[in-house]
Amino acid sequence: MKFFTIASGLVAAVSAIDIRLRSGGGCTGTYVACVGINPNTCCSNGGTAFIAVGAVAIPSNWRIELRTYQNGGCNTLRGIQGSGGVTNMCISENDGIARLTGGGWNFSSKKRNAGAAACSTTGCTSTVKPDILVLEDETTTFAIAEMEESLLNVLMDYAINGTQAADLPQVYEPYKIET
Numbered sequence: 041m042k043f044f045t046i047a048s049g050l051v052a053a054v055s056a057i058d059i060r061l062r063s064g065g066g067c068t069g070t071y072v073a074c075v076g077i078n079p080n081t082c083c084s085n086g087g088t089a090f091i092a093v094g095a096v097a098i099p100s101n102w103r104i105e106l107r108t109y110q111n112g113g114c115n116t117l118r119g120i121q122g123s124g125g126v127t128n129m130c131i132s133e134n135d136g137i138a139r140l141t142g143g144g145w146n147f148s149s150k151k152r153n154a155g156a157a158a159c160s161t162t163g164c165t166s167t168v169k170p171d172i173l174v175l176e177d178e179t180t181t182f183a184i185a186e187m188e189e190s191l192l193n194v195l196m197d198y199a200i201n202g203t204q205a206a207d208l209p210q211v212y213e214p215y216k217i218e219t
């Protein structure tokens with residue numbers, strides 16, 4: 041029993057939350073994701089705007105707040121939602137307008153957030169770029185961290201307009217991750 045407690049504590053400590061910026065309402069459509077990002081960190085691809093921001097892989101014993109931002113990166117706080125114990129959550133723009141340029145999270149408890157630099161209305165202290173892009177099929181995945189910006193912007197255009205994997209230009213093939 042004691043061992044079990046310690047083991048699950050370790051699991052919680054190494055688990056981190058994935059933030060997904062999504063092109064479709066209700067966290068549907070294509071997405072870019074920052075995998076396993078820390079609290080008070082901005083996940084953003086700069087100016088690219090999305091309709092929804094999701095958080096997945098939230099350890100069920102954590103209480104967090106998911107945050108959305110607009111006006112480029114995490115410049116302006118837009119929405120906040122508490123997780124209340126769910127492991128997967130979504131904040132979506134009700135009017136379906138793609139205006140969310142960043143997402144992030146922090147712990148709900150003041151104590152747990154203490155010491156962490158605030159990710160406030162004036163922006164987050166550190167921004168991380170998404171690691172992966174996943175097409176609408178929720179399967180086809182590309183490693184985008186090292187992708188040249190101009191190439192990425194075009195891939196993003198394709199992904200957001202619902203282009204299927206088979207119809208993408210060959211140039212993206214080397215970036216594909218087998219999942």
Ligand SMILES: *[C@@H]1O[C@H](CO)[C@@H](O)[C@H](O)[C@H]1NC(C)=O
Pocket residue numbers: 105107117146147148149150151153154158159160161
């Ligand atoms: C989490 O960050 C927000 C700013 O984004 C801040 O207003 C809030 O106080 C923080 N939460 C806690 C519990 O510190």
Ligand SMILES: *[C@@H]1O[C@H](CO)[C@@H](O)[C@H](O)[C@H]1NC(C)=O
Pocket residue numbers: 194197198201203
């Ligand atoms: C999707 O975006 C790509 C890249 O901008 C463009 O070449 C293609 O024509 C678009 N397709 C549709 C159906 O809009």
